[in-house]
Amino acid sequence: MSSCFTRSPRWIWHAAAASLVIASVAWAAHTVYVNTRYASLRNGKSSTNAVIEKLSLGQPLDVLADEGAFLQVKLANGKTGYIARSWTADQQPTADGLSAQLGQAARSSTSGGVSYTAGARGLSAEAEAFATSMGLGDAAEAVKKMEKSGVSDAAVEAFLKEGKLADWREVKP
């Protein structure tokens, strides 16, 4: 009884110290990921602050401080700044999985890889065979044309800016 009594405080202190170390390591390693194609690192907690660097979809960010609607983050290149919390997710977005941001309907990704580019697109051999067998050659050509009807990221970003959307929405005082 007495030995247990005398040993317990030391054990508790050791456990508490270990917990603190683990907690600090976990905080230092807290990483979020950019979950939109049009996000920027800014020099302040407002979308009107200057852009330090454009960020890319899926880019990892080390969180330095949680400041409500904004996170103070550090990039792999050492630059620090702010990003709207809305443009981040705890999980890296994948082409065949959901971002965690709109999590109510989220399902787990079934892919181990991360792919942000289309790679070789076009109708698959199976889809082509389906179109041929159904006599839908013209429609298949139209879908191929649809796949090529792209719009550049710069054009979409300019469109968002002109429309006062996303990072360019007006903040009411």
Add this chain to the structure above:
Amino acid sequence: MNAKRILLSAAVLTLAGCTFLTAAGLNLDVDQAKSALVTGAVKAGAAQLPIGLEEERAYGGAIAVKIVQKYGGLDEEPKRLQYVLRVGQAVAAYSARPALDYHFAVLNSDSVQALSAPGGYVFVTRGALKKMHSEAQLAGVLAHEVAHIAAKHALGIIQNVKSRQAMTDAAADAWKGAAAFQGVIGKFLDDYLEQGLPQDTEFEADRLGTETLARVGWAPAGLRDFLKTLAADEASATGDAFYKTHPKTADRVTKLDVQVSGLGDGVTNEARFQAAIP
């Protein structure tokens, strides 16, 4: 059920395979019975595996082909198309599945309809565009369709069709061959192109789409307001494809009224919409 569990089930079934297949009227010896059961289980197991991205794009591409044919091809009027592409890509970039490549198109049809197919294909008819009054409404409709893709609503149904085909079509030699692919697509199109997706998935797409509107800064009421316009026409146009393939419009509006009331405001960008889609 995963593939390992199915294979384990097959191993157990194999012990009684001879009796089972004899009772089923098949004239197989024990080795043939075992082989048939294991082959069937492998096919069923493969059918239970989650559909990967390339397979999703293959199914989606085939469905997109059928949609384009059914709705009279593409409307390629440049100003209208470029505008829809910009709104669509902006919606997609802030959706729940932003890393997928999306493709948007206007369908050459005066009926009111918007559709999507797995793999990132999104369509809106010229007739639907004529019924809209603002960019927020267009964004809401496209966000609804993107949400179907992001939440894999149609893909879930295709997965189920695949599973059923594997269980009942034990004679198919090449599970991933063209015949099997076309069988799955044919069944999906027969069941859902005319009837639409299950109602719960439509409501979920409404909710997710409206979340996207609010996130980007469009008026969260965009989709709700478009549906209100359609609700006024519903009594006289129940035969239109849109009404046949979606839940009762008034029910959707009621649910969105509740959601929108808690989401603040945003821009409608009516002038920009009217300039692009007069």
